[in-house]
Amino acid sequence: MAQTMKSSTSAIEVMQRMLQERCIAEPMFAIKMANPNKSMEGAVNYLCAQVQKSGLCVVDDAMVMNLLVHYFDENEIEDCGNVNCNIVVGKPELSDEDKAEMKAQAMEQYREEQLRELRRQNQPKPQAKATAPKAGSEINVQQGNLFGEDF
Structure with a gap:
């Protein structure tokens, strides 16, 4: 596959499975896919070119399948070269x-x-450390009388 399609490997695999299922259901289509002038890379480039021409950003699997089948059905479709695009497969x-x-x-x-x-x-809470008063600060301490008398 072309380097422009490496990010779309999973999409290409899905398309290949779709085409394989079509070949099983319709053996004559397998003969068309065996055409030496056609390739999966060419089919994907054709698909991308057609989607870009349509101006659409999203297409359903039916449209994908129709474009792929059309590519393999028609001998007159020329190679459109590498089309730079990303293909994403949605799983609804x-x-x-x-x-x-x-x-x-x-x-x-x-x-x-x-x-x-x-x-x-459950972790133990950190205990606040007793801090010494800062130098120069007042210490407010009430001292009690040892003899219990109030002054």
């Missing part, structure tokens, strides 16, 4: 497994925070 819905894992992580984080707070509360 979490699986039950992902939800359970996130809940477990949140519970563990909460438990750790509570333990830290309990430890902090």
